[in-house]
Amino acid sequence: xxxxxxxxxxxxxxxxxxxGTLELLQSNxxxxxxxxxxxVVVTHVATRTPKPDLTAEIPATGTDLLALANDxxxxxxxxxxxxxxxxxxxxxxxxKNGKHVxxxxxxxxxxxxxxxxxxxxxxxxxxxxxxxxxAGIPIIKALREGLAANExxxxxxxxxxxxxxxxxxxxEKQRQFADVLKEAQALGYAEADPTFDVEGIxxxxxxxxxxxxxxxIPLQFxxxxxxxxxxxxxxxxxxxxxxxxxxxxxxxxxxxDKGVEMRVHPTLLGKSRLLASVNGVGNAVLVSGxxxxxxxxxxxxAGAEATASAVVADIIDIARQQAAGASxxxxxxxxxxNTRNDLSxxxxxxxxxxxxxxxxxxxxxxVMAKISSVLQAQSISIExxxxxxxxxESVPIVILTHSVVEKNLDQxxxxxxxxxxxxxxxxxxxxxxxxxxxx
Amino acid sequence: xxxxxxxxxxxxxxxxxxxGTLELLQSNxxxxxxxxxxxVVVTHVATRTPKPDLTAEIPATGTDLLALANDxxxxxxxxxxxxxxxxxxxxxxxxKNGKHVxxxxxxxxxxxxxxxxxxxxxxxxxxxxxxxxxAGIPIIKALREGLAANExxxxxxxxxxxxxxxxxxxxEKQRQFADVLKEAQALGYAEADPTFDVEGIxxxxxxxxxxxxxxxIPLQFxxxxxxxxxxxxxxxxxxxxxxxxxxxxxxxxxxxDKGVEMRVHPTLLGKSRLLASVNGVGNAVLVSGxxxxxxxxxxxxAGAEATASAVVADIIDIARQQAAGASxxxxxxxxxxNTRNDLSxxxxxxxxxxxxxxxxxxxxxxVMAKISSVLQAQSISIExxxxxxxxxESVPIVILTHSVVEKNLDQxxxxxxxxxxxxxxxxxxxxxxxxxxxx
Numbered sequence: 001x002x003x004x005x006x007x008x009x010x011x012x013x014x015x016x017x018x019x020g021t022l023e024l025l026q027s028n029x030x031x032x033x034x035x036x037x038x039x040v041v042v043t044h045v046a047t048r049t050p051k052p053d054l055t056a057e058i059p060a061t062g063t064d065l066l067a068l069a070n071d072x073x074x075x076x077x078x079x080x081x082x083x084x085x086x087x088x089x090x091x092x093x094x095x096k097n098g099k100h101v102x103x104x105x106x107x108x109x110x111x112x113x114x115x116x117x118x119x120x121x122x123x124x125x126x127x128x129x130x131x132x133x134x135a136g137i138p139i140i141k142a143l144r145e146g147l148a149a150n151e152x153x154x155x156x157x158x159x160x161x162x163x164x165x166x167x168x169x170x171x172e173k174q175r176q177f178a179d180v181l182k183e184a185q186a187l188g189y190a191e192a193d194p195t196f197d198v199e200g201i202x203x204x205x206x207x208x209x210x211x212x213x214x215x216x217i218p219l220q221f222x223x224x225x226x227x228x229x230x231x232x233x234x235x236x237x238x239x240x241x242x243x244x245x246x247x248x249x250x251x252x253x254x255x256x257d258k259g260v261e262m263r264v265h266p267t268l269l270g271k272s273r274l275l276a277s278v279n280g281v282g283n284a285v286l287v288s289g290x291x292x293x294x295x296x297x298x299x300x301x302a303g304a305e306a307t308a309s310a311v312v313a314d315i316i317d318i319a320r321q322q323a324a325g326a327s328x329x330x331x332x333x334x335x336x337x338n339t340r341n342d343l344s345x346x347x348x349x350x351x352x353x354x355x356x357x358x359x360x361x362x363x364x365x366x367v368m369a370k371i372s373s374v375l376q377a378q379s380i381s382i383e384x385x386x387x388x389x390x391x392x393e394s395v396p397i398v399i400l401t402h403s404v405v406e407k408n409l410d411q412x413x414x415x416x417x418x419x420x421x422x423x424x425x426x427x428x429x430x431x432x433x434x435x436x437x438x439x
Numbered sequence: 440x441x442x443x444x445x446x447x448x449x450x451x452x453x454x455x456x457x458x459g460t461l462e463l464l465q466s467n468x469x470x471x472x473x474x475x476x477x478x479v480v481v482t483h484v485a486t487r488t489p490k491p492d493l494t495a496e497i498p499a500t501g502t503d504l505l506a507l508a509n510d511x512x513x514x515x516x517x518x519x520x521x522x523x524x525x526x527x528x529x530x531x532x533x534x535k536n537g538k539h540v541x542x543x544x545x546x547x548x549x550x551x552x553x554x555x556x557x558x559x560x561x562x563x564x565x566x567x568x569x570x571x572x573x574a575g576i577p578i579i580k581a582l583r584e585g586l587a588a589n590e591x592x593x594x595x596x597x598x599x600x601x602x603x604x605x606x607x608x609x610x611e612k613q614r615q616f617a618d619v620l621k622e623a624q625a626l627g628y629a630e631a632d633p634t635f636d637v638e639g640i641x642x643x644x645x646x647x648x649x650x651x652x653x654x655x656i657p658l659q660f661x662x663x664x665x666x667x668x669x670x671x672x673x674x675x676x677x678x679x680x681x682x683x684x685x686x687x688x689x690x691x692x693x694x695x696d697k698g699v700e701m702r703v704h705p706t707l708l709g710k711s712r713l714l715a716s717v718n719g720v721g722n723a724v725l726v727s728g729x730x731x732x733x734x735x736x737x738x739x740x741a742g743a744e745a746t747a748s749a750v751v752a753d754i755i756d757i758a759r760q761q762a763a764g765a766s767x768x769x770x771x772x773x774x775x776x777n778t779r780n781d782l783s784x785x786x787x788x789x790x791x792x793x794x795x796x797x798x799x800x801x802x803x804x805x806v807m808a809k810i811s812s813v814l815q816a817q818s819i820s821i822e823x824x825x826x827x828x829x830x831x832e833s834v835p836i837v838i839l840t841h842s843v844v845e846k847n848l849d850q851x852x853x854x855x856x857x858x859x860x861x862x863x864x865x866x867x868x869x870x871x872x873x874x875x876x877x878x
Contacts, residue, residue, distance in 0.1 A: 024588060034655055035655070035771075035774060035776065038776075136730070137585075141584060142581070145752065146569070146577025146749075147575075147577065147752065148751075148755045148756075149470075149471065149748045149749075150470070274716060274717075291575070292574075292748035293742075294738060295737060296737040297735075298713065299731065300731070305730040305731065306730070306732055309730040310588075313584065313585055317587075323769075324767040324768060325764065325766040325767055331759060335474060337477075340473065
């Protein structure tokens with residue numbers, strides 16, 4: 001596209017995000033034109049379910065995605081169809097045709113991004129994906145550009161609105177997981193198949209993307225440890241509260257001498273932390289850089305308009321680069337010109353953390369002594385214990401440990417569960433102390 | 440500079456920010472090179488107070504700022520000398536020589552930015568200033584790029600760390616303003632002359648800059664209403680607390696049908712708001728866009744390393760644009776190609792707000808009725824009242840009003856102060872309800 005022409009957009013998919021993008025480009029047209037100095041026009045829409053009322057003014061509409069990827073009247077392809085198969089073919093074809101691509105598809109970037117960025121690099125075009133993480137919060141820009149002067153030490157985020165809504169409701173109203181999930185589905189926050197949200201897969205996609213940009217490593221979704229929230233009980237939330245913590249479903253990425261950690265799991269978090277105040281469907285990411293210290297980014301993590309806000313920000317960014325005469329993308333897709341292949345991802349057994357343990361035990365003299373001695377055998381020291389008056393023959397013993405390597409804890413848990421006095425499966429939740437952290 | 444060469448930096452001033460920038464470029468060199476694919480090298484330092492230990496490796500050092508602005512071995516000039524006179528001449532000279540400039544100088548941008556951006560535009564070079572607002576928090580990028588698809592409706596920020604430290608200490612420990620100010624000076628948070636911080640001038644500089652980028656208007660520092668925190672008492676903080684509010688020193692910019700509001704003043708803020716949790720020297724800016732909804736940006740608002748983080752992010756941004764072959768800056772300095780000259784800035788008398796009033800009054804039957812009737816005469820309705828048992832002959836009456844145009848409130852206050860029953864000056868603090876706001 002030349003500097004004087006309009007920016008011509010092709011949108012694939014007219015679902016929540018595609019429809020929201022089309023709507024935003026129309027309703028905020030004047031604002032966008034004032035920022036850009038030229039107009040963004042949608043020249044082509046491809047959708048499997050035609051919506052003629054939305055596309056009456058669009059010059060070309062159809063159901064053939066690849067036809068859109070080949071359309072010479074399209075400069076930037078917006079992919080909002082989701083999934084990793086057809087979306088991959090579409091994005092790859094568009095990039096190979098020298099078109100820029102904007103996608104909201106976190107699964108596609110996390111699972112097949114390495115291949116796609118290689119094609120984009122070869123072609124000298126941009127593959128933009130701000131909307132794939134935390135919707136309208138500009139966290140990709142923050143990590144890749146705003147904090148570019150820093151070594152990022154770690155980041156931790158509430159990056160799945162559905163999961164955070166469920167955890168918030170469970171905490172505020174002492175409700176059971178299954179019960180709140182049903183309500184979330186009725187409210188439209190959770191899909192009919194809630195697996196992606198509640199088992200942490202959606203959060204793991206987002207964390208994988210953020211970790212690559214933070215540390216300069218290739219995308220490695222398969223190495224991200226992923227644990228959901230379906231096993232958390234109101235009882236755990238209440239014990240955590242008593243110990244001064246709330247429980248949040250966090251994605252955590254951390255760099256240490258041993259390697260990189262990428263993990264998504266329920267986490268005990270001090271109640272006075274800023275992240276602990278993020279409730280409902282809100283998202284927030286706390287990022288710690290070696291120079292800037294900790295910064296936090298908060299906002300709505302889902303929704304048609306919030307996601308479209310980031311899709312259109314990417315469009316404007318590409319258009320601004322073109323208008324400035326750039327012949328190559330200004331920003332490397334994942335933020336680094338020289339990707340780091342020397343940083344290995346740690347297996348979950350090799351991480352060091354503090355833990356909350358809830359141990360169902362019989363109410364007998366000497367139980368606590370036995371448990372302590374098993375922990376001591378693995379060099380696990382205890383930071384706090386809650387042992388209530390028994391209301392039945394079994395009574396849970398709740399323990400906070402000091403730092404321990406997870407594989408040692410695994411052995412301790414196996415040994416504890418083998419004790420006659422322990423009457424069931426032990427619940428284990430990681431604790432995030434954010435040592436030295438103000439926020 | 441050509442695409443294959445190093446990026447050559449000249450730093451003017453080796454105080455907190457200049458020294459921090461030099462240190463950061465050295466200590467994070469590998470990280471920066473991995474992101475950029477080329478090296479950033481400091482080729483020239485100009486400082487009135489030479490520090491040979493810091494500059495031993497720099498090819499050129501001197502005390503002549505304009506020599507640096509003319510040095511053909513410098514691609515990007517970093518201005519950290521502060522002030523608006525010499526800094527203006529230096530930045531203008533560097534821009535006219537076709538050099539990009541990075542500055543942390545909020546006064547310079549807020550007061551003389553219109554002139555400087557005009558020169559930068561003419562020359563096709565970048566004048567970058569991320570570090571001038573909220574130090575290392577990438578709020579300029581967020582407003583200008585990340586949220587570029589939105590009409591920004593309003594923003595509100597805690598943007599002076601010194602002021603927020605003082606307000607936090609006053610609230611947490613029921614201390615007097617003057618007492619905490621002395622401590623802040625001893626801790627190095629406040630300058631020997633604290634006027635810029637505690638009278639809101641520093642915050643007004645930052646708010647002026649953010650408002651221009653949010654709304655696409657020229658910089659208009661002289662039209663920003665500025666009120667400091669020195670008149671706030673522990674008594675006010677305690678009454679506010681009783682009513683469910685905290686008091687924060689906020690910068691607020693808002694766009695309405697009537698025009699644009701830019702104002703810096705102490706503000707009552709609901710205690711459950713996310714901004715209310717921002718304590719100590721932390722900064723945070725809450726931004727409401729018409730599509731994305733509310734997003735918040737939090738982090739350290741001051742300090743050598745946090746500020747240098749943003750200075751170097753700007754350097755990396757310029758270097759990335761050059762490497763991509765851009766012949767013009769990718770981002771308009773203030774975010775808009777077409778500046779809006781049709782939006783006028785409202786005078787403080789013309790804003791509509793809710794108010795906290797503390798009225799010193801004699802303890803007599805009928806006082807409250809008189810006060811109410813004065814308020815009613817200006818169509819001011821009352822939302823809440825606190826009237827304590829008198830401990831002396833005078834007793835404060837504390838009132839929260841519903842929305843009213845400020846000039847009507849001014850008249851009501853004048854009429855109230857003329858009553859025999861009112862024994863002194865009335866304290867007035869604006870209330871920010873953030874109607875419809877989740878965060």
